[in-house]
Every structure is written in C-alpha cells, then in structure tokens.
Amino acid sequence: MLRYDSTSSSAGSSSGSLSSSSSSSKPPQQDIDGLLAGAGYKVRSSELRQVAQRLERLETAMGNSPADFSQLASDAILYNPSDLACWVDSLLTEFAEPPPTCSSDFIVDPVNNQTVVNSAWTAAEPHTPQVHQNITYDEQQSLDNQLTVVTAMEEDSGIRLVHMLMTCAECVQSGDLSLATSLIDDMQGLLTHVNTVCGIGKVAGHFIDALSRRIFQGMGGGSVNGGSAFENEILYHHFYEACPYLKFAHFTANQAILEAFDGHDCVHVVDFNLMHGLQWPALIQALALRPGGPPLLRLTGIGPPSPDGRDSLREIGLRLAELARSVNVRFAFRGVAASRLEDVKPWMLQVNPKEAVAVNSIMQLHRLLGCEQTRNSPIDTVLSWIRGLNPKIMTVVEQEANHNQPGFLDRFTEALYYYSTMFDSLEACRIQPEKALAEIYIQREIGNVVSCEGSARVERHEPLAKWRRRLSGAGFRALRLGSNAFKQASMLLTLFSAEGYSVEENEGCLSLGWHSSPLIAASAWQAVPAWDNHMSSS
C-alpha cells in the first residue's frame, strides 16, 4: 500500500524553487508547486490533494476496463496537459466513472496526521488475449542526405565567419563603419574557403550581403524588398512547396476554424493576406464534408493592389468559387485591395452580424508593429476593430523569433540563429526550382530584418510569449488547440516532409520546428465579452 505524506510535500512546494529549466523570467506564481513545475506541470499546492484523489479514481476506473481506456486515447480530444487539474478532470468527464467504492475513500490517520490512501490497486487486470501480429512499421525514409565532408579547416572557417559576423554587427551598432567595412571584405574572402552550397557558408553569405547593404546605404532603409507583389507571390508559393511551415500554418488554422464554425450556417472568413488562396481549398472541402451539410461560406481576401490593371484578387476568388461549386458549397468572395493592412477599415469587410466570423492572419500581424510605440499604433487599431467584429475565432500564425528588439546586435544574433536553422531545414528539400526560390524568399526576409529600418522594416517578428501578452492586453483570450490538431499536424509532417521537423504543444498553442528549435507558432483567439471592454474602439 502506497501512502503519500502530505506534510513533506508542503515543505517541498514552499522551499522548492522553480526549476532551473524555466527559461523566461516569469513572475513566480503564488502557490504553484515548484517541484512539479520543474517537471513541466502546473499544479497549485492547494489543489495537489484533489488532483491526487482524482488520479486515484481514474486509476480505479482504468483497472476496471482497460480496453475502454485505450479507445479513449484514440477518440478523445485532449487539451493542455500541463494543467494537471484540468487534464485529469477532462479525462474523468470523458470516461464514465463507476460509482465510487468506499475503497477509494481517504482516511485521516489521527495519530500521525497523515492522509492514508486505502488504495484500490486492482490485484490482477483482466486478461486480454495477446494477438501476435507481424506488425511492420513504416520506418521513415530518411532522405539520402549527401555527405558533405567538412574538413577541419572548413569547420574552423565556419566558426571564424560567425565570430566575424558578430564583430561586424557590433561595429555597425556602435557606428564604427570603417572597421565594419573592412570586416565585410575579410568575410567575403573567408567565404571562398567555406562550402557555400549548404550549412553555415550559405547562410553566412546572405548575412554578409545584408550587412553590407546596411552599411553602404546608410540608415535610410534599403530597397531590399523592392520586389513586385507578383514576384513576392511566386516566391511565397515556392516557399510553400519547399518546406512545411506554411502548410502547417494553413492546416492548423483551418482545423481551428472548422471547429469554431461547428453548428453555424453562415460563416465568413477574413483572410489578411490572400496570396494565391492556397489555404482555402482544404477548408472548402472540409466544410463540404461536414456532417449536416456545408454552411454558406463567404471569404474576404485582403491583398495588395495589382499594378497592371489586373484584378488578381478577383481571379483567385473566381478559382475558389469554381472549386466550391464543384463540391456544392454555397460561396461568395470579396477582394479588398490594400497596400498595408492598417489601411483596411472594418466597413470594407461588410460583416453581417448574423455570421460566424473567422479572422485569419498568417504572418501579418508583425508587420503592424511600427517602430514607434504610439497610443494609436497600427497594431492597436487593427486589433481593436477585429475585436469589434466579435469573431468566433482569430487564427494567428507568426514566426517564432525575436527580430524586433531595439538593439541591432541582439536582433542580428537572433536572426543569425533563426535563419541558420531554417536554412538547415531547407537542405532536406529535394525539388527544384522550389528550393532555390524558397531560399530567395527567406533571403529577402533576412535582408529586411538586417538592413532595413523605420517603416521599411516590416519583418518585425516577435515570439509567441510576447504575442500572448499583447493579444491578452487587447481583449482576447486564447482558445486551446488540442491533441487532434497536434496529431494531424504530426501526420502531415510525416507525409510531406523529411525527418527532423517536430511539432510541439505549449499551453494550447502549436509550434513547428526543426530539430527541436521552434520556428513558427500557431495560436487561436477569441474576443473577451464586451462588458470587460476597457479599450474603446478608438
């Protein structure tokens, strides 16, 4: 019989500090058990005993019908495993528990003042026949990576390059442009000793270019991303094909939108950046297959105006309408042409109060983070009118990076690490020209982060933790993405991509990363009811 000693636990939780594995300096939460926090679980010390009791009940129930339990695992959608109390409760709700037997009661031993569990460990679990099958597992085909033989000299040169890049960035920050310039020359020279086809050499080359542009154009901001909207769309499309980041974004957002639209007959999706509308065929098809039949779907796509008189938004709308017609989904499209998201006004979207609205932002919100933190900054304005629409869901996907810090060196360092990882992941892509064009797409992003300033610098990525604070402060609360979204994202990865990508769940948000470094994060939000509104729609 196993007892737990509640006296020693309280000693543990009051003196145990938050584990050394916590990386961000979160304010210490009152009453959270410090030891379990170190294991990744949030439980209040005051709730610990209740959680233990519920765990016990679940164990008993599990012992009685183990087959139901593993079925539960396949069918149930589970949320937020870190919140142990919630997690255990949700399992108890899913699993019809048998009436409590007195063997699950807790008895306080008055002599020792300990809580003694008269535990109902089942003595023998019912025997289920073992079926021996020849189960073969599809071993993931590890791609035939070409072996680049990195000589010792190359390795050294690679490290030296990184050193020099950092030093150069430091010089740029402190204004020592002449030293920075000579470092650029040295680095160009060093590049000839390093393999620039892959690895550190490739990404270093792009950073050297970006630094050099920054130095030679002064601080006025470059015309790095002077590419036309048409060019950008092509590059985006190839980036979409070459690696799974955008597919993950679309997939995860669509899953959340589909769930939010459940039970609604009139739905309206507002897409902050239509591009080629790559995200929407899947949602249209999923809605077509919805039990009970598809709703009426309206899609409003926002995008830059076409310079040559073509109405590219409308063309895409027409193609999507075709598709919707072919699967019997009533569909209406509206294009809103705007060069900047902050130029869009809510009346342009013509939202009907009876519709369920989904706002979809794939890597757009960061562009609103202008360098000035004024009271009516673009991000505040836009978030405010989104809230005014009272959407059923707002899906937000952003790069998981800290590229908006004021200090140049910090930004540079973060970007170097982030884009090295991203380039590394791109090595796994075999198809051309998708890979080459995807690299140019990323290269342009690097250029913007490193060599642009002021209003020209639009790639102002911020990590999920910051977005959480920002969105909560703007009157939104997080909706949890659950285990089914996670499972489907993982399955998508195994189908379409090389080994090395990983999906992680973190407080209800999902992120996709390369070899355990998260690179893109997806979250879902809903507006907090207006009675709590202290942010007037200014």
Next chain:
Amino acid sequence: MAVSLSTWVLISNFKLAYNLLRRPDGTFNRHLAEFLDRKVPANANPVDGVFSFDVLIDRGTSLLSRIYRPATAEEPQPNIAELEKPVTAEVVPVIIFFHGGSFAHSSANSAIYDTLCRRLVSLCKAVVVSVNYRRAPENRYPCAYDDGWTALKWVNSRPWLQSQKDSKVHIYLAGDSSGGNIAHHVALRAIESGIDVLGNILLNPMFGGQERTESEKRLDGKYCVTLRDWDWYWRAYLPEGEDRDHPACNPFGPNGRSLEGIKFPKSLVVVAGLDLIQDWQLAYVEGLKKAGQEVKLLYMEQATIGFFLLPNSNHFHTVTDEISKFVSSDCIKTIGERIMQCIGALLCVDYVCLFKCFLG
C-alpha cells in the same frame, strides 16, 4: 512507507498517461505521446549557472543531443559563437546521459530530464551530453545502442571537451531505466575500441529475463507498474520473436557474454526497494562482481521508481552525494597521484603533502 504528495502525483500521472499510449496490439500512440510529453527548449542563457544547446550529432538518423555546460565566472553570458569553447579546467568529467522511458517514452528535451541533467552539471562540475536516441516500437534493438555508440564516438572526438590535464575526454555513461540498460551496452561496445569509459552510473536500470522472479511476483501492480507493462516494453524493443533472455534484456543470462578479464568501467548501480524488477538489477550487480568488475550498489529500500526526479526525499540526496563522489574520485587520479595515494595510505601520510614534496 510514505512518499511525498508531489512525487506521487507525478508518478501517477505518468502511469496514467503511459497507459493511454500503449496499445494491446503492440503499437504505440506516438502522436499522443509527443503531445503529452512536457518539453523544454535549450537555453544558451545560463540559469542557475547552467546553459544548454542542442547539437545534431548524426544527420542520417536525426540524432540530436542536448549539451549542458556550467557557465564560468569569466564567461557568464556565452554567445552563440562560443557554445563549443574548449573546457578550461584540469579535469572536466563529461557525462553522456541516456534518459529513461522504457525505450518508448520521453526525449532528451523532456522537462523531467532537462531538470535532471542540469542538476548533474552542478553536482559533478561536469558537461552533460543528453542523447535523444531512437525509440521503440518504431526503432527496435539495436537502434538505441547504435545511437549511444555514435554519441560516445562523437563526444570522444570533440577537441573542446578534452580536459587540460591530458588532452583526453573524461567520459562517464549514465542513464535511468532504459537509459541505464543503454549505458551498459554502450560500455560493452566501447571495450575493444580504445575509447576509455571511466565509469557507468545506472539508476534503476531496465533489465529482465524470461523467468518470473520473487520481486516481480511480490510487487506486480503495487507501485504504479505491472509486469504486463514491462513485458510490453520488452516486446516493443527486442527483435520480433525474441524472448526476454536475449542479451540486451538479460546480459548475465543464458545468452549473455562473460565479462571476466575484460576491462569494463567501474559501475554505480542504484536500485529502488519498491521497484518490481529489482531482482534483475541485483542479479546484474552480482554478475559484474562475479566477473571481477568494480561495482558499488546503492539499495534504497523505501524508494519507488522515479524517486530521483524530484529533490524531496532522503533517497534523492543520498544518491546525488554518491554520484558526485563517483565522478570526482577520478579528478585527481593520474598514475603518479595514485601511487602517491597508495604510498600515503601505507605510511598513513597525507598524500597531497607527499605529492607536493615530490614536485619540489
């Protein structure tokens, strides 16, 4: 036999989650497992004096390892170019750590193991390399051992991990549960390779056999784990059709290899008194002793499995003290120092003084 509430909740929760994941047909719900596993990122900013970063050791198998290093006074804030700066001390132990999970669960970046590895760094003033080996049932024997061996070779060939004293990497292998099993088998592979492993630290190592032992019968189902669970994990790891007397599972069993006359590293083996497979762990210790190998057994009578995950019991502190002694006892032992120590012991003289005199 009381266990702290936090430990009970933690272990119970794991048991619950694990039961959701193992399917009766031998498959494993990997997606749900990854969803439920609490993971933490690496952190190049030192926290409590320890920083970490991830390295891809082998691209072909996507073998990642997380490296943990102590921050130094001179370099309190390492930047990314300096993560692999050479170690500066005379002797720096490098502990290659294999996480537990019965070959199927957990990862190097699981929160519980990240915490444990950080503790090991502070405790032993060591660099810890936590290996993210491939798991069963998708990857059976010998994948985990292959990955361990790859990691060992990698660690041994890093110039930046060489101790100043002798320009060699001072390697220890450590692991809990399946990790302990892996440590043993990697040490075996290292024997004729010329790579020196200075010691093995096995925490509740996972061993077994066909026979049902007394402890297995007595403790089956009593403390969160059943015999059927262990059977499942062995079936998932061992080659199909093999039984538990396969040498991977039962190294001193009928199919095992004798270690007599072999230069096997010294071992520290920790056994929990409430662990149902303790008879196999004790048999392992006996096997090492019979083969003339140096082994120290720490039998923690009232401990359950996983007791070392939370620092809130006497068992925890006893074990950490022993680990620290086990690793540091080599820090001063060159041949010369060993000789001095022997002479000192014989003469009842402080060997350190003697050594200093020897130097003049």
